[in-house]
Amino acid sequence: MRTVFVAGLGVAGSSLLYLIRSVNLENTQVVACDPRFYPWSHIVCGELVPEVSYLRSKVPNLVYEYLARSHKVLMENTRVVRSFNSMTIIIGDLRLKINFKFYMIDKSLLIRKLIEKSEDFCELMLGYSAYRYEVHKNHVRVYLRSREGHSKVIDADVVAASDSFPSVFYSPEILYILSEHGYKYLICVSCVAEMNQYFEEPLIIIDPEICPGGYGWIFPKSASTANVGIGVLIDYVINIEKVFEKFLKKFNLKKLSRPLSKTLPVDGIILSRVSNIVYLGDAGGFVVPTNGAGINPAIASSLIALEAQLNTELFNYKVRKIFGEYFSKLVKIRRIIDKYLTDIELFKNLVREINRNRILIPFFKKVLSDLMLGHVVPIHRVVISCIDSLVTSLKFPRL
Numbered sequence: 001m002r003t004v005f006v007a008g009l010g011v012a013g014s015s016l017l018y019l020i021r022s023v024n025l026e027n028t029q030v031v032a033c034d035p036r037f038y039p040w041s042h043i044v045c046g047e048l049v050p051e052v053s054y055l056r057s058k059v060p061n062l063v064y065e066y067l068a069r070s071h072k073v074l075m076e077n078t079r080v081v082r083s084f085n086s087m088t089i090i091i092g093d094l095r096l097k098i099n100f101k102f103y104m105i106d107k108s109l110l111i112r113k114l115i116e117k118s119e120d121f122c123e124l125m126l127g128y129s130a131y132r133y134e135v136h137k138n139h140v141r142v143y144l145r146s147r148e149g150h151s152k153v154i155d156a157d158v159v160a161a162s163d164s165f166p167s168v169f170y171s172p173e174i175l176y177i178l179s180e181h182g183y184k185y186l187i188c189v190s191c192v193a194e195m196n197q198y199f200e201e202p203l204i205i206i207d208p209e210i211c212p213g214g215y216g217w218i219f220p221k222s223a224s225t226a227n228v229g230i231g232v233l234i235d236y237v238i239n240i241e242k243v244f245e246k247f248l249k250k251f252n253l254k255k256l257s258r259p260l261s262k263t264l265p266v267d268g269i270i271l272s273r274v275s276n277i278v279y280l281g282d283a284g285g286f287v288v289p290t291n292g293a294g295i296n297p298a299i300a301s302s303l304i305a306l307e308a309q310l311n312t313e314l315f316n317y318k319v320r321k322i323f324g325e326y327f328s329k330l331v332k333i334r335r336i337i338d339k340y341l342t343d344i345e346l347f348k349n350l351v352r353e354i355n356r357n358r359i360l361i362p363f364f365k366k367v368l369s370d371l372m373l374g375h376v377v378p379i380h381r382v383v384i385s386c387i388d389s390l391v392t393s394l395k396f397p398r399l
Ligand SMILES: Cc1cc2nc3c(=O)[nH]c(=O)nc-3n(C[C@H](O)[C@H](O)[C@H](O)COP(=O)(O)OP(=O)(O)OC[C@H]3O[C@@H](n4cnc5c(N)ncnc54)[C@H](O)[C@@H]3O)c2cc1C
Pocket: 007, 008, 009, 010, 011, 012, 013, 033, 034, 035, 036, 039, 044, 045, 046, 047, 048, 049, 128, 129, 130, 131, 162, 163, 164, 168, 188, 189, 190, 229, 262, 263, 264, 280, 281, 282, 283, 286, 287, 292, 293, 294, 295, 296, 298
């Protein structure tokens, strides 16, 4: 009997359980754990997803295929709270509108439904977290601890690490690679807030004076409430609590829930080097590097894992082929513009130059909306580099 151990029941782990149920893996025992008794009870998320059919012309075909299948799983297991036909991005004093269909979904309902549909065939260890693992010749030994201090050990043939970023199951080699490459991630804080000012559609705020080192968002849930938050690149050291309070004040938002924080990997795919472990969802870097969207990619990672029959080599091969190159291209573009999130002078030069040089506005709008939608256009690297060198040169006196 083969034991598959699923560590973490967020979107990735719960969708894996749900999908395993439909493929009837023979001679397989599935055990899953999550530190929370109700893994759907604490949601740190904007809960916004794009209408997948609109992405058909924007992402590579293979990526589209997996996102479309993930979207189906998503829509069959949640409800649409609201839908929007556009999004506004505020950059300094510029307001750019992106016409695109987005849905606000109920992520808590999604996770609950996926888990409830899987309860009959797997052993759920709710209230237990994995804190250590050992790799043996034919299995991985996982050490678990409960909230009450009980310990358990599971010998698993395969571990699906879906315990978010950074995973307990990162090997020393992975940790070394991540730190050597300066792998970027965001520290996010978010909550539900009451809006004292009516926002009709999702707003993204990019302005280092408001949200230094990152960006903020206001995603309206109803006429008076919204999911709000900020995400800050980790190499930019700030007091995030203070920044969040200032952000709420600036947009006249009143907290309705306790702000929760979470890290979000935005620097591409992370592949396991241990043959019996696969990284899913945030643990595997399945987050669109230019917009932080991870719900659909997390489900896609579970789909790929099952197609690979949870075989690490096959999973890694497929992930490289489907998401690897696509995400790498987005990371390269994003890295050029990261500095505008942290350097106030550069950012001001950018906004000033775009306002002054009106011809830049359509280019800038196109580039920005494509990045927000995860659309890789090869010419963008040239356009972004040109705008970047123009703006950077403004720091120096002109000849
Ligand atoms: C503030 C914020 C806003 C976001 N907004 C959006 C959005 O609007 N749209 C979108 O598409 N994406 C958004 N994302 C990204 C998206 O939420 C994630 O990419 C996605 O939820 C990843 O799913 P996951 O299952 O990998 O991780 P999670 O959903 O975080 O689940 C991880 C699970 O692992 C469990 N766990 C943790 N440690 C352990 C352990 N040691 N042992 C066992 N289990 C453990 C946790 O309790 C949790 O249940 C946002 C992220 C953040 C942080």
